[in-house]
Amino acid sequence: MCGIVGYIGPKDVVPVLIEGLKKLEYRGYDSAGVAVAGPGCIRLCRVQGKVSALEEALRKSPIQGAYGLGHTRWATHGRPSETNAHPHVDCKGEIVVVHNGIIENYLALKSMLKAEGHVFRTETDTEVIAHLIEKHFRGSLEEAVRAALSTMEGAFAIGVFAVKDPGKIVAAKLGPPLVVGVGDGETIVSSDINAILAHTPRVAFLEDREMVVLDEAGPHFMDFQGKPIDKKIEQIQWNPLMIEKKGFKHFMLKEIFEQPQVIRDTLMGRLSLDQGEVLLDETGLPPAVFRDIRKAVIIACGTSSHAGFVGKYLLESLAGIPADVEYASEYRYRDFILEKDALVIIISQSGETADTLAALRAAKGRAAATLAITNAVSSSIAREAQGVLYTHAGPEIGVAATKTFTAQMTALALVALGIAQAKGAGRVQDRMAVIEELQRLPHKIEQILNRVGPIEELAKQFVAFFHFLYLGRWVNFPIALEGALKLKEISYIHAEAYAGGEMKHGPIALIDEKMPTMAIIPKDRVYEKMLSNIAEIKARSGFIIAVADENDAAIRDHVDVVIPIPPTHPLLTPFLSVVPLQLFAYYIAAKRGADIDQPRNLAKSVTVE
């Protein structure tokens, strides 16, 4: 998964490309490069390492150009190296390409091109694209690109320009995202609007099998057959300031602290308090769908699947319907049985996760309806699902998802309440109790965020640990999963999560003084059961940290440390219990000097399989 940016306009192109790549670095950062159009030539600068290394290289050897392309890479084919860094060129160095995705038939194409005399310099699949365009080039770059695309299999978002057809950048999309910013006398193309907003809020999203030619007159949209397309130009409400750190040391910490506002924003306009009703018309799904479905199938990856898991409990308890949670990467390859009266709920903050998008495509047409819950306006998943309920979390730059997770749980609570309302399931006063408590959550999270000191102090004790166990039951089992993932992905400490009741079926063999336990133990229906689970751990000299109700004095006799959270509706405790776990992982990672916003080996949106 990588980041692409291209610019044509009056500004000095290299700084524009560098600033754009910095906004895209969360997408991949093992190598980076830029290419600009000089007089009858292409000027390149590529490095192994982050955009900061590229900036340093450009400081030492500046390059100038009239327009250009930039790329930050998350290696798929070919190890991270300067040679394999994008942009890549053809034999003569007259055609330059940047690429996000995977060309699945690149080896066959490479053999064919080599047999025709093309000379390759890298191990990448991307370089094949440059030589394919070279093979088909007869004067028109867009025609050569179209001919090349017709032979390629796989997923790609590409940017191209050529010495012999100057004054233009060609971009094309099949799979990974591409968005075009339409400014005054300038046009920018990028993998994400984050790189565009500093220049213009006016954007157009490329669909699969669409291309765009950028020149001084602006963007010219067409399909892969060259047929002009009249694209809708959208006005994005996010402003560049929302993307900055605002004084926080890391984007992740800023985003943890944004969670109260994210809940307010995601609830806004979707609750009719006087009627005690949830408003889901904006999803585009008819009310009959919510009334008539008899099951939900929730499909996602990673943190989004953990949110989906919380949604399962909400749907069962509030709407009275069964809900299965499926890993997209598994579901898409299974002979899954999907009932015609099932609602498929697809959760993805980026809206571009390849496995999740593929699972959506596999399920479409086989269920009553598909509903996307995503944070990315007009993303592939948003556009391909029949209905969409946007989370209003704003741009999330930290690779580790935090506020988008909370926003996803908020959206799922609305869906569960909406289905219950459409079905007349449960008692109105029970639904009202949840609706009223949902609106108190932001303040309760603020209470937790006002006392991060003890969590930061506690984290210091575990900086040198190598293993951690996370336990939760019922609606907090998914929070144990999420807490363990947070610790793993930003501090690189091994952490496992189990449903509390599972400990005695094997994992308790792990317990000793080197295997501390984080247990989520609010006063809910499984409180006593969790006490039993931690007693078994205590009896084996395990150190226990409990996330527990602040009014629960008794818990202190059972554990070593308590992280208190305000009491709330039993079904809504995940909104509160996850926050200390996010902070705990953050402070341990910070003490370990980890690269918190850009953890090794990870990417914000996994748009490759």
Ligand code: AGP
């Ligand atoms: C979250 O902290 C992880 N970075 C990762 O698990 C992520 O949730 C997963 O890749 C799904 O991404 P999506 O929500 O954009 O589909």
